[in-house]
Amino acid sequence: MADLEQRQMLADTADRLFADATKSAETDAAGFDAALWAQAVELGLPSLLVPEGLGGAGGDWEDACVVLQAAGFHAVPLPLAEHLIAAQFAAVAGIDVPTTMLSFASAVEGRFSASRTFEGRLLGVPWGRHAGAVVALQPDRPDGVPLLIRRSDAFEVEPHVNPAGEPRDTLVTRGSPFLVGQPRPDGLLLHERLAVARCAQIAGALRAALQRSVEYAGTRKQFGRAIGQFQAVQQQLAQFGTEVAAASAAATAACRAMARLGNGVTAADARFTIGAAKLRCNLAIGVGTSTAHQVHAAIGFTREYDLRRSTQRLWSWRSEGGNDRDWSDRLGRQVCARGAEHFWSDLTARDDAASSPRE
Amino acid sequence: MPTPFTFDPVDLPPGIPAFRAEIREWLAREMPRDYPSHQRANCWAVYDADFSRRLGARGWIGMVWPKTYGGHERSPIERYVLMEELLAAGAPVGAHWIGDRQTAPAILRYGTEAQKQRYVPAVARGECFCCIGMSEPNAGSDLASVKTRAERLPDGRWKINGQKIWTTLAHKSHLIIVLARTSPQDEKNRHAGLSQFLLEFGTPGMRVQPITDLVGEQHFNEIFFEDCIVEADGLLGTEGDGWKQVTAELSLERSGPERYLSSMSLFHELLRRVGPDPASDAVRQAIGRLSAEIWTLRQMSLSVAGQLARGEDPYVQAAIVKDLGNVFEQALPPLVQSLADAGVRLEQDSDFVRTLALLLQVSPSFSLRGGTREILRGIIARGLGLR
Numbered sequence: 010m011a012d013l014e015q016r017q018m019l020a021d022t023a024d025r026l027f028a029d030a031t032k033s034a035e036t037d038a039a040g041f042d043a044a045l046w047a048q049a050v051e052l053g054l055p056s057l058l059v060p061e062g063l064g065g066a067g068g069d070w071e072d073a074c075v076v077l078q079a080a081g082f083h084a085v086p087l088p089l090a091e092h093l094i095a096a097q098f099a100a101v102a103g104i105d106v107p108t109t110m111l112s113f114a115s116a117v118e119g120r121f122s123a124s125r126t127f128e129g130r131l132l133g134v135p136w137g138r139h140a141g142a143v144v145a146l147q148p149d150r151p152d153g154v155p156l157l158i159r160r161s162d163a164f165e166v167e168p169h170v171n172p173a174g175e176p177r178d179t180l181v182t183r184g185s186p187f188l189v190g191q192p193r194p195d196g197l198l199l200h201e202r203l204a205v206a207r208c209a210q211i212a213g214a215l216r217a218a219l220q221r222s223v224e225y226a227g228t229r230k231q232f233g234r235a236i237g238q239f240q241a242v243q244q245q246l247a248q249f250g251t252e253v254a255a256a257s258a259a260a261t262a263a264c265r266a267m268a269r270l271g272n273g274v275t276a277a278d279a280r281f282t283i284g285a286a287k288l289r290c291n292l293a294i295g296v297g298t299s300t301a302h303q304v305h306a307a308i309g310f311t312r313e314y315d316l317r318r319s320t321q322r323l324w325s326w327r328s329e330g331g332n333d334r335d336w337s338d339r340l341g342r343q344v345c346a347r348g349a350e351h352f353w354s355d356l357t358a359r360d361d362a363a364s365s366p367r368e
Numbered sequence: 369m370p371t372p373f374t375f376d377p378v379d380l381p382p383g384i385p386a387f388r389a390e391i392r393e394w395l396a397r398e399m400p401r402d403y404p405s406h407q408r409a410n411c412w413a414v415y416d417a418d419f420s421r422r423l424g425a426r427g428w429i430g431m432v433w434p435k436t437y438g439g440h441e442r443s444p445i446e447r448y449v450l451m452e453e454l455l456a457a458g459a460p461v462g463a464h465w466i467g468d469r470q471t472a473p474a475i476l477r478y479g480t481e482a483q484k485q486r487y488v489p490a491v492a493r494g495e496c497f498c499c500i501g502m503s504e505p506n507a508g509s510d511l512a513s514v515k516t517r518a519e520r521l522p523d524g525r526w527k528i529n530g531q532k533i534w535t536t537l538a539h540k541s542h543l544i545i546v547l548a549r550t551s552p553q554d555e556k557n558r559h560a561g562l563s564q565f566l567l568e569f570g571t572p573g574m575r576v577q578p579i580t581d582l583v584g585e586q587h588f589n590e591i592f593f594e595d596c597i598v599e600a601d602g603l604l605g606t607e608g609d610g611w612k613q614v615t616a617e618l619s620l621e622r623s624g625p626e627r628y629l630s631s632m633s634l635f636h637e638l639l640r641r642v643g644p645d646p647a648s649d650a651v652r653q654a655i656g657r658l659s660a661e662i663w664t665l666r667q668m669s670l671s672v673a674g675q676l677a678r679g680e681d682p683y684v685q686a687a688i689v690k691d692l693g694n695v696f697e698q699a700l701p702p703l704v705q706s707l708a709d710a711g712v713r714l715e716q717d718s719d720f721v722r723t724l725a726l727l728l729q730v731s732p733s734f735s736l737r738g739g740t741r742e743i744l745r746g747i748i749a750r751g752l753g754l755r
């Protein structure tokens with residue numbers, strides 16, 4: 010949507026906002042930073058993926074990519090990815106997007122009454138304790154009917170956090186109103202959108218861990234010189250660099266596929282691209298986090314040192330939006346079914362088609 | 369973080385799908401369906417002079433060069449697409465690969481008018497094959513320590529003495545660019561005093577001696593120069609600028625799709641062997657992971673091609689793609705071996721086993737040729753600001 014220059018401005022804006030905030034704010038991830046959220050809302054960042062006609066900022070996934078990378082880089086304690094996904098999901102499903110903070114449920118258990126009241130449990134809701142409404146897919150409906158369940162007094166929160174301290178709550182309700190949207194409007198499920206968002210965040214967080222490691226290696230002295238001057242350390246950091254580059258390329262390409270969904274990119278193409286990107290990002294997390302901690306040694310394992318803010322998120326996000334087994338199985342099944350004769354032509358056809366959007 | 373670690377996606381121009389179809393149609397005619405799979409492996413080391421001449425006649429060597437010198441003035445992205453299609457199909461492109469990729473481009477960049485006219489059109493026709501005269505017995509990764517000497521004679525000609533080694537396809541090539549010392553080594557400026565020379569095979573004083581590789585094939589050689597006389601116009605570019613010229617050549621050498629596709633035919637063989645619905649979770653998941661890696665490497669390689677097409681010099685990015693690509697194409701054969709069902713033994717005679725056995729043995733060279741893993745990671749470390 011935005012041209013390159015506008016996107017760079019958006020990236021710079023997000024970067025400045027998050028850098029200033031993380032310098033001043035307390036860094037415990039579970040502590041949702043309400044003041045920062047208000048600033049982000051003012052800048053239109055959470056509503057980036059909602060069309061302007063529906064009150065959003067009218068951006069696309071390539072715009073979201075730069076914002077989410079900045080959020081991942083600075084490890085901001087905000088439900089930015091979650092709100093972006095939930096708001097776009099509601100918008101494309103034709104549900105009025107509320108102005109409160111939105112999240113989504115990974116699974117739903119309970120009863121949906123004809124009078125549009127839901128009674129049951131919403132599981133794995135990121136930042137659920139702060140959410141004003143939650144989007145979900147109605148269970149037992151294979152076509153995936155999107156729902157938006159409003160937060161009411163009837164809700165109770167069972168608090169859970171991932172290893173990074175980010176809330177991943179269960180919400181229990183005795184009766185809350187819900188809205189119903191169009192089933193599978195663009196062919197992609199919440200899970201797949203989450204995978205793309207996590208890719209962008211992972212690319213940002215890996216970059217931060219790499220930068221911190223390079224800086225540390227340049228100042229930490231042993232045997233009379235900076236450890237970054239030892240070839241053994243340089244080679245490890247260089248390999249870390251190649252993994253960061255791979256994750257970043259994968260995330261950027263997946264976001265581009267999302268931006269061109271329905272316009273050169275089919276839902277099936279997008280699913281392959283998203284799966285490949287999430288899998289590649291997950292692989293990069295392995296090398297990245299182990300090298301970052303190896304270079305930092307003991308200091309990296311302290312609570313007050315900031316490396317953990319990147320690495321704990323990376324370890325958590327590796328399981329969110331599909332882990333290695335989920336995606337490698339899905340991709341493997343698809344590739345085997347198509348066979349050797351189609352592997353290469355499928356691979357090239359996706360990029361050829363994505364390159365020619367109808368404008 | 370410095371920009372070398374970003375890889376922006378490329379938009380391929382609109383004509384690409386049609387061009388791809390044209391290449392595939394041509395390859396289907398030129399490479400029979402029963403073309404052996406193990407010859408599709410590492411195919412840019414497979415010599416087939418006749419294939420190269422047919423490719424040249426089709427206009428697919430020297431695609432981006434000026435028409436004046438036998439080129440076809442197509443775009444760099446079209447050339448990239450041709451490269452990846454030839455490699456993915458396992459076409460035998462070894463004879464002309466070096467000339468097309470780096471020798472003729474170096475001549476076009478640094479050569480005299482006479483040199484361009486003499487060599488470039490012949491390379492484009494697929495008739496002049498080239499090789500790389502960089503490595504020496506004591507100058508591998510440390511290329512600046514080359515000892516081959518070129519001495520200017522009073523009449524302006526040059527006298528070359530020394531030795532090159534690991535020269536791929538020297539015994540079947542017509543032309544070599546030799547990196548030689550033209551002034552004594554200066555320990556304070558090791559990169560100074562080097563120059564490049566164009567030598568035609570058959571020049572008196574030049575002797576090629578084959579070296580058999582570990583699988584018993586002959587593809588690389590030693591070359592000895594004994595008072596080998598080169599005409600004055602054999603100098604390529606500027607005397608003393610050899611290092612700068614060679615470094616530019618290495619950028620071209622490192623960035624292409626050949627740095628991740630060398631084991632592709634084995635991936636295809638694996639897919640054929642396991643069939644459309646493999647029962648094993650391990651096999652399915654490994655195929656999924658390999659597919660994700662191939663997809664990512666292609667995104668990165670395309671991105672570098674886009675940067676080159678815009679006239680940028682993605683020196684660090686090229687090193688990143690080559691390092692990641694080599695790790696991948698090198699890890700693939702042992703992974704496939706570990707996944708193969710119990711019925712596979714390496715003495716068996718099938719496409720799958722022959723391809724696997726060959727790649728198991730030659731893939732260690734993938735992270736040596738064109739810059740070792742250690743050298744590449746040194747370049748990447750410098751890109752990170754560590755050196």
